[in-house]
Structure formats: C-alpha cells, structure tokens
Amino acid sequence: MPIWKTLLAATAVAVMAGCSTVRLVESDVRSYTEWPESRQPGSFTFERLPSQQANPDAQAKIEKLALPALQQAGFKLAGQGSGDVTIQVGLGQTYYDRAPWDDPYPWGYGSSLFYGRGMRSGVGIGLGWSMPSPYYVFDAAVLIRDAKTQKVLYETHAKHDGRWADDPIRAALFEAAMKDFPRPAISPRRVRIEIQPNADKAAAAASAEPAASAPAR
Structure with missing residues (x-):
C-alpha cells in the first residue's frame, strides 16, 4: 500500500477513536467587561454585520454553535427586536497545509475560510518532500x-x-x-473545555434545526 494511503487510513482511525473519548480543547481567551454588577443576563437577539448578512446560511450556523454557550451564561433567545441585549458572534477559521512544528518544505498548498465576517478562500498548489499535515487556527x-x-x-x-x-x-x-461572564478576568488566559463523546451527534442535530428567530439588524 502506498505510504500516503497508509497515513490517511491511520488518520481516519485516530479520528474515529477520538470521537469515542473525551477531548480537551485549550483556547487563549481575552475578555473585557462593562457589565453592571446588579444586571442579570436576560433575553437577547442576534445582531449581524453587513458582511454577515451577505452570507446568512454560514452566519446562522455560527449562531447555532454559539447558542449553547450563551444559554449556559444565562441568556435566553428572544423574538426579533424584543431582547434586552443584542449579541454579535463571529468565527474565523484559517487552514494551513503545514503545522508550525512540522519540517518545512519549499512549496505547499492551503486555503483560508472565514465564517461570520464574509467568505473568502484561496488555494495554491506546489511540490514538497512530505505529505501535508493539516493545521487550523480558530x-x-x-x-x-x-x-x-x-x-x-x-x-x-x-x-x-x-x-x-x-x-x-x-x-x-x-x-x-x-466561561467567565460577566466577571472581569485575566486577559489573556488559558481556558480548557472538555468535549464529551456525544458532542458530535448533538452538533449535527443542532445544525439541522431551523433558526429560532431572525437576527437583529
């Protein structure tokens, strides 16, 4: 079997194994607050920038991914124009063909994709001595x-x-x-989140659900 097929098979096995165990996601978080101490989270509606309105399907998916975290913080999604606050969410995702810790090679290929701030992508192709190792920055x-x-x-x-x-x-x-809403917190700080084994199924189900309300504009 060619080495590249062996590597792909090993990667698939690793992904399947990872889905059955608890995964740990570490993030660098920066937070800034002007939230009044006596104020409760209350209700909210989503707000979209013009670039986000231009890609409503992609932005709706991001809002669904953010909704559980907002609900966990005490917020409740309200109907259009009836929320106590408006919340704007964005998610950038950049793909690199090679991780920083991998051995470099002269040329490679890669693309970048930003969700929630307008869509853009690009790709270039070249030669190298080793298989690309996917690497993402969110x-x-x-x-x-x-x-x-x-x-x-x-x-x-x-x-x-x-x-x-x-x-x-x-x-x-x-x-x-x-995680630390609404308290002031050290910025930047390292935050660890555990992803439970059934999170993939829950995320897939959430993505299939229709939007709960139209976003604020």
Missing part, C-alpha cells in the same frame, strides 16, 4: 450590547489552534469565550 468573538443604548457591555475572544476542525471544537471556543 478565532471566536462575542460582542454584547445594550439593546436600548447600544452601549457595549461585554467583549470576549477565544483563539485555538490544532490539527482538527469540527463543529464540537467550534462550539467549545464560544464556551471558552463565555
């Missing part, structure tokens, strides 16, 4: 505003890099970003 962001005054009450970002890209990992970034 950047999740949450911005919370008072619905009446439009004042920014909370801003948080979570960044993660690694070899795997799936919806449970993307959802874990939002969980990490909201």
Whole structure:
C-alpha cells in the first residue's frame, strides 16, 4: 500500500477513536467587561454585520454553535427586536497545509475560510518532500450590547489552534469565550473545555434545526 494511503487510513482511525473519548480543547481567551454588577443576563437577539448578512446560511450556523454557550451564561433567545441585549458572534477559521512544528518544505498548498465576517478562500498548489499535515487556527468573538443604548457591555475572544476542525471544537471556543461572564478576568488566559463523546451527534442535530428567530439588524 502506498505510504500516503497508509497515513490517511491511520488518520481516519485516530479520528474515529477520538470521537469515542473525551477531548480537551485549550483556547487563549481575552475578555473585557462593562457589565453592571446588579444586571442579570436576560433575553437577547442576534445582531449581524453587513458582511454577515451577505452570507446568512454560514452566519446562522455560527449562531447555532454559539447558542449553547450563551444559554449556559444565562441568556435566553428572544423574538426579533424584543431582547434586552443584542449579541454579535463571529468565527474565523484559517487552514494551513503545514503545522508550525512540522519540517518545512519549499512549496505547499492551503486555503483560508472565514465564517461570520464574509467568505473568502484561496488555494495554491506546489511540490514538497512530505505529505501535508493539516493545521487550523480558530478565532471566536462575542460582542454584547445594550439593546436600548447600544452601549457595549461585554467583549470576549477565544483563539485555538490544532490539527482538527469540527463543529464540537467550534462550539467549545464560544464556551471558552463565555466561561467567565460577566466577571472581569485575566486577559489573556488559558481556558480548557472538555468535549464529551456525544458532542458530535448533538452538533449535527443542532445544525439541522431551523433558526429560532431572525437576527437583529
């Protein structure tokens, strides 16, 4: 069997094994708060930037991935225009053909894709001495505003890099970003989130569900 087929088979086995065990996702989180101490989370509606409105399907998926973390923080999704706050979520995902710790080679191929901030991608092809080793960098962001005054009450970002890209990992970034809400926290800090074995099925089911409400504009 060619070596590249052997490597692909080994990778598939590793992925299947990983789905049956608890996975640990580590993220670098930065949070900034103006949230009043006496204020409760309350209800919210999603807010979208013009670039996010241009890709509604991609943005709706990001909002579904972020929703469990927002609910865990105490927020409840409300109907259009009736929330106490508006919440804007974004998720950047960049793919590299080679991880920083791998041996370099002269040329390679790769692409980048950003969800929630407009879609863009590109690809180039070249030659190398070894098989590419996929490597991803994720950047999740949450911005919370008072619905009446439009004042920014909370801003948080979570960044993660690694070899795997799936919806449970993307959802874990939002969980990490909201982990310390609404308390002030050291920034940056390392946050660890455990992904349970059944998270893949739950994420797939959430992606299949229709949007709960139209986003605020």
